[in-house]
Amino acid sequence: MDKRDAILNATKTLLAERGFYGISMKLIADTAGIAAGTIYRYFENKETLISELYRHITREVAQTTFKGWSDQLSLEEKYKLLWRNTFDAVREDPQRLAVIEMLFLQPRLAREEAAFCDNEAFYPLMDFYQQGIDQGVFHDWQIHALITLSFDTAITLAKKIIRKRFTPDEMQINQVRDASWLIIQKS
Amino acid sequence: MDKRDAILNATKTLLAERGFYGISMKLIADTAGIAAGTIYRYFENKETLISELYRHITREVAQTTFKGWSDQLSLEEKYKLLWRNTFDAVREDPQRLAVIEMLFLQPRLAREEAAFCDNEAFYPLMDFYQQGIDQGVFHDWQIHALITLSFDTAITLAKKIIRKRFTPDEMQINQVRDASWLIIQKS
DNA sequence: ATAACGATAATGAACGTTCATTCATTTTGG
DNA sequence: CCAAAATGAATGAACGTTCATTATCGTTAT
Numbered sequence: 001m002d003k004r005d006a007i008l009n010a011t012k013t014l015l016a017e018r019g020f021y022g023i024s025m026k027l028i029a030d031t032a033g034i035a036a037g038t039i040y041r042y043f044e045n046k047e048t049l050i051s052e053l054y055r056h057i058t059r060e061v062a063q064t065t066f067k068g069w070s071d072q073l074s075l076e077e078k079y080k081l082l083w084r085n086t087f088d089a090v091r092e093d094p095q096r097l098a099v100i101e102m103l104f105l106q107p108r109l110a111r112e113e114a115a116f117c118d119n120e121a122f123y124p125l126m127d128f129y130q131q132g133i134d135q136g137v138f139h140d141w142q143i144h145a146l147i148t149l150s151f152d153t154a155i156t157l158a159k160k161i162i163r164k165r166f167t168p169d170e171m172q173i174n175q176v177r178d179a180s181w182l183i184i185q186k187s
Numbered sequence: 188m189d190k191r192d193a194i195l196n197a198t199k200t201l202l203a204e205r206g207f208y209g210i211s212m213k214l215i216a217d218t219a220g221i222a223a224g225t226i227y228r229y230f231e232n233k234e235t236l237i238s239e240l241y242r243h244i245t246r247e248v249a250q251t252t253f254k255g256w257s258d259q260l261s262l263e264e265k266y267k268l269l270w271r272n273t274f275d276a277v278r279e280d281p282q283r284l285a286v287i288e289m290l291f292l293q294p295r296l297a298r299e300e301a302a303f304c305d306n307e308a309f310y311p312l313m314d315f316y317q318q319g320i321d322q323g324v325f326h327d328w329q330i331h332a333l334i335t336l337s338f339d340t341a342i343t344l345a346k347k348i349i350r351k352r353f354t355p356d357e358m359q360i361n362q363v364r365d366a367s368w369l370i371i372q373k374s
Numbered sequence: 375a376t377a378a379c380g381a382t383a384a385t386g387a388a389c390g391t392t393c394a395t396t397c398a399t400t401t402t403g404g
Numbered sequence: 405c406c407a408a409a410a411t412g413a414a415t416g417a418a419c420g421t422t423c424a425t426t427a428t429c430g431t432t433a434t
Contacts, residue, residue, distance in 0.1 A: 018294060019294050101288070102292045106206035106207065107204060142354065144347045145353060148344045152340075153336055160335065175328060176336060179371075182370070183369070
C-alpha cells in the first residue's frame, strides 16, 4: 500500500502548506508522483480522501501521545510522559497539528469524527485523569477542566513555538510543564 | 455601510456552519439578501473579502477582550476581567472563534495577518503581562509561557463548552480562572 | 528460458459541473 | 432627470471525476 500512503502524505503536506484552497486532485496527484485518475483506485472521492486522512493522522497522534506508556508508572511519571510526548510531537511534525486542526474545524468532519477522536483514541488520557481524581490527588473537577489547565498547555505552548511566539528554552518548557502539573493537584 | 456588514456577516455565518467548501459567492449573496454582482461593489474579490472578514473579526475580538478595561484596576482585577471577557465572548458568539481559527490556519492569511493580530490589537495584553513581570508578581518567564498557563485557558475551556466536552458550571469556571491566576505568580 | 496471456494497476485526455467574475441593463434615490 | 447602486444572465477558467487506452507483472504454456 505504498501509493495510498503517498497520496495521504501529499494531501497532508499540501493542506499544511497551502490551506484549503489550491489543493486540487491534480496537484495532490502530482505531489504524490502519480496520475490524477490513480487516486480513485485508493479513495472513492475527494471527500473520503480527506476524511481518511483525518482518521490516519488521529491514529498517529494517539500513538505518539502514549509512546512509552505503562501502568507501572506513577501518576507524575505518566503526566510528564504525556506532556512531553505531546509537546515533542507537535514540534517534530507541525504539519500534523495544522492539518488536524484544519480538518477538525470543518463542520462536516467535526460531527462525524469528534466522537472517534475523543472516545476511542484518547481513552487512556481520560482514564489517567479519572485515576488522579479517584485517588484524591487531583481536584475533583470535571476532567476537561483539569485537562485545560494541564495537558492542553503542551499543545498551546508547542503551537506558539511553531508560530514563533515562544522561543524554545528547555528550562522554561519544563517550568510550564511542572506548573501545569502542580495546579491540578489538591494539596 | 449596511450592505458591507451584511456581506461580512453572511460570510461569517456560512464559514462557521459549512466550513470552507460550499461557500460560493452566490450563496454568500443569497444569505446577505443581495445579488452576486453587488458583492464586488464592496470587495475586490473573494480573497480580499475573506481577508477583510478576518480583520473585522479580529477587531471585534480585541474590543470585547478589553471591555471595561482601565489602568486603575489592580493586576488581579485586570486578569479577572480579561479572562471573563474572553471566556464569555467565545460562549456568546461561538462563530467568531470558529471563523477566526479557520482563517488563521490558512497559510496565506496566517503570514500576512499574524503580526497585526499580535502587535496591534493585543498590545494591552502583552503590556499587562510585562507589568506583572516587572512588578515581580509573575514568574520571570517569556510572556507567552505565562499566557499559555493563564489567559489561554479561557479560550481552551470555552471551546470545550462549544464542543460539549465541558458542561458549564459557574463555580468550576471560576476555579479554573483562579487556578490559572495563581499558577503564574511567584509566591 | 522465453513467449503468450490475462488480470490488475496506472494513465491522462475528455467531460460536465461549479463557481468567481464581468458587464449591459435596470432600479433607486436625491 | 441623472448619477450611483444593484442586478443577474453570460463567460470562461478551474476542478472533480470518468473511462478508453496503455503499462505492469505474475502465471502458464511451449
